[in-house]
Amino acid sequence: MGIYIIRVPDIGEGIAEVEIAAWHVKEGDTVAEDQVIADIMTDKASVEVPCHMHGKVLQLGGKVGDVLAVGAELVRLEVEGEGNLKEGASPLPPVGEGGDGGAAPAGAAKVSAPAASPHPNPPPKGEGAAAPAPSAALGASKKSAAAPARAAAPHATRKEGERPLAAPSVRQRALDMGIELRLVAGSGPAGRILHEDLDAFAARGGAPAPGGSIYVERHGEEDIPVIGLRRKIAQKMQESKRRIPHFSYVEEVDVTELEALRARLNKLHGATRGKLTLLPFLVRAMVVALRDFPQINARFDDDAGVVTRYEAVHLGVATQTDGGLMVPVLRHAEGMDLWACAAGIVRIAEGARTGKAPREELSGSTITLTSLGPLGGVVSTPVINHPEVAIVGVNRIVERPMIREGQVVARQLMNLSSSFDHRVVDGMDAARFIQAVRSLLEAPALLFIE
Structure with missing residues (x-):
């Protein structure tokens, strides 16, 4: 077995660095030749990066939002044969050791990123079952990111101050319906609340609260990384x-x-x-x-x-x-x-x-x-x-x-x-x-x- 490095491609036009816009693979995945593994963004356009050969993903060169130099290490694969890097070569440094807040040249972060949606934009209203966008999956607030996955349960409650995971469209709909999101059990990844969960909550009798519900104090916060x-x-x-x-x-x-x-x-x-x-x-x-x-x-x-x-x-x-x-x-x-x-x-x-x-x-x-x-x-x-x-x-x-x-x-x-x-x-x-x-x-x- 050997190690094969896929580097940030030189796409011309004087581009010296790119931003990771989305990952289509995660560590441990098996990838095929010509499979798209990541989207990178330049000042002008988003570009898909294909895999060069069959192999297993060992490490990713950064997380969504990181800026990498052209030629930096993007993905490290384990492949049949010798690869293009000797086995036993030093792994990528863990997050925080690449310098300059994630913008280090040779792939400054080791990330076990979740499989990302092929498109970095959030799903439109009504598509609550879609995979979370990278900005939501990787850049939610610390409280949200730390929220464990939970089994769906009728009228499930959360601890005071614990912010439920939900897309902006779901939050707006819950507000329109007069539903407190902390009372709704989420069936999505990591307990994320979907539109279907709101429908189920209302069907079980948790219908909009009587008049005045819109005046309930709200204390939620959400950190949205400015990326892509x-x-x-x-x-x-x-x-x-x-x-x-x-x-x-x-x-x-x-x-x-x-x-x-x-x-x-x-x-x-x-x-x-x-x-x-x-x-x-x-x-x-x-x-x-x-x-x-x-x-x-x-x-x-x-x-x-x-x-x-x-x-x-x-x-x-x-x-x-x-x-x-x-x-x-x-x-x-x-x-x-x-x-x-x-x-x-x-x-x-x-x-x-x-x-x-x-x-x-x-x-x-x-x-x-x-x-x-x-x-x-x-x-x-x-x-x-x-x-x-x-x-x-x-x-x-x-x-x-x-x-x-x-x-x-x-x-x-x-x-x-x-x-x-x-x-x-x-x-x-x-x-x-x-x-x-x-x-x-x-x-x-x-x-x-x-």
């Missing part, structure tokens, strides 16, 4: 706010005519060419306006002191996923008509949400568009996607009274809330750019005139 995509988002936002002197500009836009045109086009061509949302029109308006404001379709390398302006519009589209905010890129938006743009936005957004977006679609944007749809609020102050110099935010459309030619009329109004890098974009230029976008949206025929 959430850590990358936090680092990106911190870097953007630290390095870029933001200023925001808000302008009201009358989209009544635009909405009429959109409804007309959807009626004529929706069945054959697809439905149009507001976003393709806004993308088109930005593309046309940027021709006169090249300093806004740019990236600023503040280390080198160089601003690069682009003729191509590679539009970042802020997309909410189960794991957090991602910004897939719609490349060459300037070369797309409305329907191609609409289809492109749907495609890249779906790729980001399902984790199937290729790496080239997760970087290289020159300006970003962000929208919260019907939740867009009245005004927002979006954060620039470093190293870009501008981001355009869309707020919700509301029908409000306006005075037009002396008459009070109902119009559909929307605010554009945008932010700019004041080091390279002057306030006057930012205002003129947004005014140009506004003019195009309020007279939509201009979008198609060259």
Whole structure:
């Protein structure tokens, strides 16, 4: 028998370190060639790491959330034959001896990790029987992590102050039902309470407590480690706010005519060419306006002191996923008509949400568009996607009274809330750019005139 080391792969693009996003194996498991053993996350994407050969897992190189250098030891296998490391070589150091809080280079932790869900995101509501996400399995509070597995029992109670294990969706549902979670027996791993346990509890007569139950004092706590995509988002936002002197500009836009045109086009061509949302029109308006404001379709390398302006519009589209905010890129938006743009936005957004977006679609944007749809609020102050110099935010459309030619009329109004890098974009230029976008949206025929 021999020892075979699987190391953190070099995935190119200058990546020097990665974060362990999920484990698909645990110590003692037998693995096969090409079996996925772990998910690692770079600044740009999540990558699956396959096993190189058949063997038995001896040690894992870290726990979920650890940052490892490229080339560091990821998994140690026992294999038939000689392997690639002499038998008897020193094992990985135990947790805490790798230095720098788990970010040591050569796999700084020995972890008996539980088998993780293939996806690092928590299960959606209603899927309470799924395996716990790594953040829940490895990063719950000390009280929760130490809670022993317990057999299901009707109306089981816990000690005062002992926090029951449950997913956020289960906690919210229990709150809505007026059920004290500490009274519910959990049938999941380590006594975790599932949606089925709430149903069983209610069926046994532990129905919502009579009026006033929502005012019961609550003392629970839960520590959620900031790892995986959430850590990358936090680092990106911190870097953007630290390095870029933001200023925001808000302008009201009358989209009544635009909405009429959109409804007309959807009626004529929706069945054959697809439905149009507001976003393709806004993308088109930005593309046309940027021709006169090249300093806004740019990236600023503040280390080198160089601003690069682009003729191509590679539009970042802020997309909410189960794991957090991602910004897939719609490349060459300037070369797309409305329907191609609409289809492109749907495609890249779906790729980001399902984790199937290729790496080239997760970087290289020159300006970003962000929208919260019907939740867009009245005004927002979006954060620039470093190293870009501008981001355009869309707020919700509301029908409000306006005075037009002396008459009070109902119009559909929307605010554009945008932010700019004041080091390279002057306030006057930012205002003129947004005014140009506004003019195009309020007279939509201009979008198609060259």
